[in-house]
Amino acid sequence: MRGGEVIYRHAEPVMGTVVSIEVRPHGAPMTLTRSAVAAACATLHRADDVFSLYRPDTPLARLRRGEIALEDCPPEVTEVIGLCERARTASDGWFDPWSLPDGFDPTGLVKGWAAREAARGLQAAGLGAGMVNAAGDIATFGTPAEWDAWRIGIRSPESPERLACVIELEGAIATSGCYERGPHIWDVRAEAPARAGVASASVCGPDLALADALATGLVAAGDGGLETVRAAGYEALLVLENGQTVTTPGFPALAAV
Amino acid sequence: MKRAPIVLTSTAFGVVALVGYHAAGPHASALAGASTGSLKVSGSTSQTGTGSAGARSASATSTPAAPPTTAAPAGASATRSAVGSDMQYPFGDLAVKVTVRGSRLVDVTVVRHNVTDPQSAMIDQYAMPLLRTQALSAQSARINGVSGASYTSAAYQQSLQSALDKLKA
Numbered sequence: 001m002r003g004g005e006v007i008y009r010h011a012e013p014v015m016g017t018v019v020s021i022e023v024r025p026h027g028a029p030m031t032l033t034r035s036a037v038a039a040a041c042a043t044l045h046r047a048d049d050v051f052s053l054y055r056p057d058t059p060l061a062r063l064r065r066g067e068i069a070l071e072d073c074p075p076e077v078t079e080v081i082g083l084c085e086r087a088r089t090a091s092d093g094w095f096d097p098w099s100l101p102d103g104f105d106p107t108g109l110v111k112g113w114a115a116r117e118a119a120r121g122l123q124a125a126g127l128g129a130g131m132v133n134a135a136g137d138i139a140t141f142g143t144p145a146e147w148d149a150w151r152i153g154i155r156s157p158e159s160p161e162r163l164a165c166v167i168e169l170e171g172a173i174a175t176s177g178c179y180e181r182g183p184h185i186w187d188v189r190a191e192a193p194a195r196a197g198v199a200s201a202s203v204c205g206p207d208l209a210l211a212d213a214l215a216t217g218l219v220a221a222g223d224g225g226l227e228t229v230r231a232a233g234y235e236a237l238l239v240l241e242n243g244q245t246v247t248t249p250g251f252p253a254l255a256a257v
Numbered sequence: 258m259k260r261a262p263i264v265l266t267s268t269a270f271g272v273v274a275l276v277g278y279h280a281a282g283p284h285a286s287a288l289a290g291a292s293t294g295s296l297k298v299s300g301s302t303s304q305t306g307t308g309s310a311g312a313r314s315a316s317a318t319s320t321p322a323a324p325p326t327t328a329a330p331a332g333a334s335a336t337r338s339a340v341g342s343d344m345q346y347p348f349g350d351l352a353v354k355v356t357v358r359g360s361r362l363v364d365v366t367v368v369r370h371n372v373t374d375p376q377s378a379m380i381d382q383y384a385m386p387l388l389r390t391q392a393l394s395a396q397s398a399r400i401n402g403v404s405g406a407s408y409t410s411a412a413y414q415q416s417l418q419s420a421l422d423k424l425k426a
Contacts, residue, residue, distance in 0.1 A: 009418065013345055022401070136405045144401060155405025166400055175405040202404055 005145040010037050014044045015052070015111060019134045021118070024144060026128020036125035040118035040132065047114035050076050053107060064103050080106050080113060087213035090232040094217030094225055099188040108185075112174050112212025115139045119208075137174040139208040151254070157199035157239050164200070164239050165253045172208035176201050176215040177239075187220040196222030197241045204252065205234035335359065340368055341420030355420040365417060 008023045008030070021040055025033045050073075051060045059073045070078065084106050087095045097106045111134050119132045119139035129142025131150060140150045149168035156164045157177050167173070176185065177200030185194040201218035203211040214234055218225045222238070223246045229236045235251040247253065338356040349372035356364040 011344075011418070020402075131402060133402050136403065138402055138404055150402070151400045153400045153403045155403050157405075163400075163403070173404045177405065200405065 008033050008037065010041070012041045012044060014041070015048045015114065015134065019044055019115065019118075019132065021122070022131045022133075023122060023127050024129040024142065026142070028125075028127050032125060033127060036122050036127055039125070040121050043118045043121055044114050044134075047076070047110060047117070050074055051080070051107065051110045051114075053105065060106070064105075080110060083113060083209050084109060084213070087210055087217075090210060090228075091214050091217035091221075091225070092228045093188065094221040094228070095213040096188040099191075100186050101191075108176075108216040109209050109213040111135070112137045112139075112172070113209035116172065116208040137172075137208060137212055138169070139172045140169060149252075154202050154237060155200070158243075164245060165237065167204065167252045168254055169204060169252065171204065171206045172211050173202060173204040174208060174212040174215040175203075176212075176219050185216060185219045189220070194220040196220055196224075198222055199239045199241045201239075202237045203229055203234050204236075205232075210234070336363070337424055338364075339420045339423035341416035341418070341423075343369055344416045344419075351416060353416045353420060355417060355424070357421075357424055362421075 005024055005026070008025060010021045010023075012019045012021065019041075021037055023033055023037060028036075050058055052058045053061055053064075055061065059068065059077055062068045063070065063073055063077065070081075084095075084097050087109055088097075095108060097108060098104050115132045115134040115137055116139045119130060119141055122130045122132070123141040127142075129140075129144055131138060131140045136155065138150075138152060143149055147168070149170055151166055152169045152173055153163040153166050154173075154175060177198070186192075187194045187196070196219065198219045201215045203215040203218065205211050205214075210232070211234060214229050214232065214236070218229060218236060218238065221228070223240075226236055226238070226246065226248050230248045230250070235248045237248075237251050237253070238246045240246065336356060336358045338354055340354045341352055343350055343352040349370065351367055351371075352369040354366050354368045355362060
């Protein structure tokens with residue numbers, strides 16, 4: 001029954017944005033679907049409560065000020081720090097939350113990690129397929145009935161209403177760029193705001209936390225970082241400020257880029 | 258009175274698809290200048306975890322709790338409208354009103370829009386008409402979602418979706 005399957009959608013304001021969740025229950029009862037989505041939302045709020053730097057009282061904010069030690073923090077903090085170390089290695093140092101001007105800041109990875117955890121919870125609950133879209137960082141599992149994979153458009157840096165391309169996604173995709181929030185990505189090697197001529201960087205692969213970190217690093221690294229992304233088992237698309245696009249060979253673009 | 262369900266292209270196409278993204282569009286240049294400006298967000302303008310009235314869920318099969326705000330007599334060409342939830346985004350909040358004739362989306366207007374930052378207000382003056390055009394013209398978009406940060410349009414999409422949910426019955 002292509003295109004006719006039950007879809008359950010939810011929009012949750014959290015983490016300073018709106019996270020949208022789409023679930024294909026594939027026969028799971030609606031009560032289970034609702035409770036699984038509620039649990040996914042709780043996961044997102046929990047991540048915000050632990051890692052937000054916009055609120056002074058979160059464990060991460062207090063850890064950064066030296067008010068508490070790592071062992072006083074919830075276990076997620078240790079987990080995220082471990083992921084940051086993996087991401088720093090995988091990105092060949094282009095993603096380095098320890099080398100930022102205002103001190104350790106893992107938020108380049110936290111939104112992706114939180115969405116990934118939410119998606120994993122939905123899958124573990126027994127739902128057939130689903131997608132968690134945290135303001136453009138997307139974690140998926142399963143496949144929608146209408147296609148063989150999730151079809152995701154990548155926003156053009158020039159305009160929110162245009163697409164740079166459409167991809168067939170398995171797993172996750174994260175996009176970083178300066179077009180929406182101004183120049184906010186720090187080049188840890190140059191010790192200056194990123195100036196590699198990158199308008200946006202999209203990275204797809206199995207783990208949204210790592211994809212998020214690699215995309216952040218790629219904005220600073222530019223096309224010289226594509227080989228690093230590929231070596232980590234991920235694929236990438238760069239839209240340069242001059243309008244050109246560059247991809248790794250396996251980037252799953254459907255439409256011409 | 259049983260109303261015909263509003264089917265927008267297919268139950269399988271999502272809220273993002275509904276608002277619509279094209280691989281190319283005639284209006285790109287108008288927004289390009291606005292959206293590539295230095296749109297800075299400081300900590301004070303970002304609203305972390307502030308739940309608006311907007312968090313609504315929707316199911317393709319569920320019956321929504323809220324009735325439409327207006328209802329014309331039933332029939333294939335009945336015109337109905339509903340106001341969506343007020344959605345927050347890091348630069349403010351907005352709510353949209355949708356008008357549907359039969360099963361077709363015929364108009365989208367922004368009925369509430371508060372912006373916390375003057376520069377965002379300027380950008381939104383460009384963005385809102387464009388979002389409306391896209392919502393109306395893209396009922397056949399063929400994607401599940403969009404990757405890339407776009408706070409305003411996310412809030413717009415969610416309010417639009419909640420308005421449409423009110424009309425599904």
